[in-house]
Amino acid sequence: MKNIKINKTLATMVVTALVTTLAVAIPTTANASTKCSKESFTSAGKSVSYQKCTGTDAQGSQYEFRMPSKFNGMMYLYSHGIRGNHNLPKIPVIRPDGYVVNMAPEVAPGRTAADAETIAQALLKQGYAVAGSGVSTQGWSIPEAVKANRLLITEARSKFPTIKKVVSWGDSLGGHISQSLSEKYDVIDAVANLHMAGSANSQYTYANDFLWMFKTLFDPTIKGNGYSAGTAGYMEYMGDITKVLTAFGTIQAAIAANPISPTWPESSKVPDALKAIPVRSAVLLIGLLAGVPVQSNTYDASSGPAGPLETSFGLAISPALGVFENAFTALALALIGNYDAEVRCGGVIFDNTATDYALRLGDNGDVYAAGLSGKTATAGMLAYLNKMNPAAPRVTGTPAALDCIKNKQANYSGKITVPTITISQTADQVTPGGFIQKFKDLYASNVKSGKAKPGLLLNIWNKPPDTYTKFDAAGKPVTPALPTTGTSHFMYTNKDLLIIAKMLATAGKTGKLPSVKTAEAAFKKNPNIFIDPDYKPELMFADR
Amino acid sequence: MIRNTRMKRFSIVSSVVALGAMVLTTVPAQAAEPGLTSKEIKLGISTPLTGTAALSYGKIPGAMKAYFDFINANGGVYGRKIKLVVRDDKYLPTLAATQTTNLVLKDGVFALVAALGTATHSKAYAAASLATKKVPDLFVNTGFSGFGNRTKYPTTFTVLPSYAMEAKIISKFVKDKFPGQAVALVAQDDEFGVDGVNGFAAGALTLTSKTLYPQSSMTDARAKALLTGLSAIPGKPVVILFGTTDVTALIFKAAESLNLVSKFTWIAGSVGGDSNTLLALGVKATTIDGVVAASFFPDAKDTTDEYVKAFSKINAKYNPGVSFDNVVLQGMNSALLTVQALRAAGKNLTRAGLIKAIESKGSKFASAALVPLNYSATSHIGYNGYWMGQLNAKGELKPFGGMLSVVTTDSTTGPITPSTFKRPSLPKNGIPTNS
Structure with missing residues (x-):
């Protein structure tokens, strides 16, 4: 896994960057002049x-x-x-x-x-x-x-x-x-x-599903969608990048310290009962529910270090770490792509008001039961992601923007x-x-x-x-x-x-x-x- | 010109006829079937050879190969020798998917046999496109009732009785033999354990305590904490261990350490109750002495049983250095079923024909089990019953109360009834001649 070191001065840099932010290169519209x-x-x-x-x-x-x-x-x-x-x-x-x-x-x-x-x-x-x-x-x-x-x-x-x-x-x-x-x-x-x-719709749904579940479980203050117009929106976008990187880095550090029972980031607002579940299981769950592969550059979802943990690492830990390593790219795609796409389509391009995440788990709930810390833990996490949970508000898309991303x-x-x-x-x-x-x-x-x-x-x-x-x-x-x-x-x-x-x-x-x-x-x-x-x-x- | 044209037409027709004749005479009818030649049938197995599950099940492929070698030495199946390709999946779902795909695409096997596990095999089945390719998926070692879904697993035949059946039968046994005792269930928190939990519910067994743990999460400390808690239950509670053998061993060793072995009446499910593995994992012989377990096979140490006797002999010759135990018995039995299935499909072997043969004739196959096989055009689930026994210090499973009582049931709400099944005799010299 890449060693992500979150720079404490990131927020400062983000603000500084605003000077150059909106200076997007505007190409000329001259006719072809080969x-x-x-x-x-x-x-x-x-x-x-x-x-x-x-x-x-x-x-x-x-x-x-x-x-x-x-x-x-x-x-x-x-x-x-x-x-x-x-x-x-x-x-x-x-x-x-x-x-x-x-x-x-x-x-x-x-x-x-x-x-x-x-x-x-x-x-x-x-x-x-x-x-x-x-x-x-x-x-x-x-x-x-x-x-x-x-x-x-x-x-x-x-x-x-x-x-x-x-x-x-x-x-x-x-x-x-x-x-x-x-x-x-x-x-x-x-x-x-x-x-x-x-x-476009399928790619952005993939990335946004993961981003929404990531923010819901690990930092609900991440905005993710519906950025404001102009500079204010760019500020929100940069703020999201900071928050996602912080939560991601915190989880990564927790896994590195204790891969068996890594703790949740402090930014998470889920009930303590869920926090008793190793956070790697939550990462695995949201990866499976979004469609993130369990095999990554480092993790084959099977191997473990020689010794007593060999089988259990391959069974219960490696698939989660594979998702985690992969998820970073999915998150970056979601953040950068969302902002670009919202600007392009003029509104929120993602809508999960009708999504039944629990239904998506299917056989993966059995196949990865060990990595998910068992069916009871899985049911608890799925309940938190349910649309009836007021602590997990869904994203409502802008009709014109949804039409833009789906059909244009x-x-x-x-x-x-x-x-x-x-x-x-x-x-x-x-x-x-x-x-x-x-x-x-x-x-x-x-x-x-x-x-x-x-x-x-x-x-x-x-x-x-x-x-x-x-x-x-x-x-x-x-x-x-x-x-x-x-x-x-x-x-x-x-x-x-x-x-x-x-x-x-x-x-x-x-x-x-x-x-x-x-x-x-x-x-x-x-x-x-x-x-x-x-x-x-x-x-x-x-x-x- | 006219004559020339006629001649040309005649010539073309003759060529086509000749070509057709040549095709008919030189290409066997089943040439397109992968893994099949006039001399060989290539089968594949994905199973743990290393890792913790290999301690219990690692002997299965060797036992199967031994039986196939025995059959090959006696003429094979209609003249074809059976070759078994073995791949190690460590009992891990992703690796099982990879290895099963390798068996199908790289090794080009005709059929899969005796894959192990629920999570592993459900992942592998989809990943290797077994349904699309119509690869026969024979005698899978799992009791997960979900494999009975023939739309999802059209080519799969499981061999073990379902976990739900087992739980129902244990429920009745506990209610009959230990009335009034508190009952604690310790089960794996996945499809295996949940299948069992559903069976205990269907069997109307009242549980004083129910502990579900994720696979690979049980530790010595957790086992001790669990037993310390259960020890507060008055009397001699019945503790049902419905998990894998490594966890059964952990809990038994924790009980030894806490001096709580005699506090409970122990019941080990069929998946986690193999005495040889428990002893190999360091459980004391005195601890397993008296443990109640469910089985559908004769005990591997019962040398009066004709199947045990014949398989032991084959094992000694074709699997030298490997002790004969329940796992070897299970492996050889699956190989015996496989040979009968291949024979039942006839000389013109095809994948579709093999599946149809098991559906139409599989319930009559000779088998070491003391319970019937359940194969038909509407059911791909194998055995459907159990008998309850008690381990002694030597690891032998003897009928509980001294009398063998085999019962049969289904995976849902059907009744538990005494079995009237009469086991078919072992084929002469252990070599099937069925068709």
Whole structure:
């Protein structure tokens, strides 16, 4: 688990940050004005030359495309993942260096900028063009991104009429953009979506469910939703970040001090009877009720330190710590995403007035009974989260804002018309596998009704190793230096990305997906990749 | 031209016919079934080989493999040898899901056998898409009545009587044999314990005290505090321990330490009452002497029983160095059921055929148990009864009061009735010949 140290001066920083807060970069709305320059790089002793073209489209989106001198006729169009739409001060863990809204285009995926450049150069070397847009608005901005990509294709083709094929790929929200573009316009020949995001409503419900239960149990003074307009709202938003980090850090310290019976944070207002339950059980419960995976970068939900605690740690403690490690990202997504989305949609985008959280537990109440400290404790916590409890007021959404988030974000519909590949982690805490299951269901429904052709979707999964949690000599869990494959929301390795790129190119050229056998063979040296059409992750709660 | 066209058509038709004939003659009918060749049937088991639960159940796969090796040495099942792939799940739900998925996807097994546990297997069943893939899920070692939901678990057959049945039968036993005594229940606070609690309620047993504890939460200190509290109850209260063997051992050792063993009449549920495991966990022989327990098998130390005798012999030859006990008996019995099921499905073995064979013929399978098997087209629950016995200092379970009394019931409100079941004889030489 990451060691979160809450900076006591956070509140001061937040206030200071207000000076720069509302100075969000406003892109120009000039028409496309592409400028190209000649560039080159050396790979394996050979010089590869290309033209680098940049500009800003009519919508105000910055774009870039690179055309190799030995072009083979195909262009990769990349869509980047979600970026914050508001500046942030330096915030421990979330944004240690602060954040200024980034409008720059990216032309290839990668864990780091250097990795992305490696991928771009590998494709250029093979004769492919690469392209990407920065998009005029950040946050959840699929409509703008789809439009930007379409304008980019038009512009690139006008400059280089030799572009015959365009394949699209994107990661996370970028995957969703890529898919929406493919469905809406007949300009894409094949698609590869990397840990693709779900619908706006489903993603925000996931994050908000966790945030609401977190605040209800651990600090009811967290606002979470319904921020005021202007500077006052930003102040509330920053205040929430401070409170969430404080509660999170307190729980983390309690777990580190006593993983068996960690205590609740003082900010919690639940009755003492509930506080007698180890707080890790409450964390596990709200994770299960929101849909957070129990496996994380550090915790495999099975292993324990050698010795008397080995089995009980794996059974009762590890799943909770997995949720806790994952939850941090879910909380950050909820806080940052909520604020952006409320500004975008003009009101509260989440509504849980009718949600029956107890019903959601289902079989997980049995499977994780030990981690939840038994059925009696579980029932007590569920009762506290019940909508009849006046101490746990629900969130009422703003009708227009709910309509905005549900119906006006250009969500994909599963009407697949070209070969489409997805690859996702089975234990991804930002885009859990349930989102892909929903996508599969949408596609199956379209096939059934004759709106889509069968055989156009290949789902590839990346799972964690069977067990992977490591412990030091003192029995403390050790967070790995490199991300654990199959977990978290980390980008795939360059090697895997190039395999996917190759599949994508072949699909674009032939109009056909690789067979399961061919796809498996391509990943044959990766024991954690599997393709199983029967694999059916649980749908996210908003999609059920 | 016309002739040429006819010739071409003839040629195409001939080719199709020839191709069809070739397919029919070279590809076995069940070639598409995973884990199945003309020479081998690959089965898989996910069960604890390490961790605390392995102390009790770790011998099951070895016992099953021993019986399969015995069958393989005697011609296999219609000429096919049985291969058992074993994966260690440590009795942990997430790992059980992983290992079951590995058995299906990586190992390519034809069917799963004798998985252990409720939380583990319910998670594994969904994660490995066993229903979608129609993977037969045979003789699961759990008494959780929820597995009887055939919509949710269409390919699962459990083997143990349900915990609710057991609790109902214990309830009647306590009321008959210890009238007027206070009764305290100590049960695991999960689906296993709750299934039992529901059974005690259905059996109308009045509880003076009910303690529910989460799995893995019982400690020596907690056990001592619990017993100290219960010791205040006047008389000789009946204490029912409805949890796993490690917790039964913890409580017994706490009682020894507090000198409270003789204060109570102890009843251990079938899951937590294995005498060998209790002794291995350090419980004194004098403590288990007199403990009441429920069982549906003959005692593994009863060498007059024909099943025990035959299984002991097979164990000595094919599982050398492993002592024969109740767990080995249980494992071999599951293997015996598996072989009969495979035979009942016929030579043209398919996954669907195997499930249908158990539904139609499973209730007649030979088995060591003293209670009937309950399989049918509408029930995938295995045994449905118990007998009550008393452990002696050697760990042998003898019929309570000296007379074996087997009773049968259901998981809900049905009556508890004496069983008229007559156990089928052991197949000749221990080798099934059913079809």
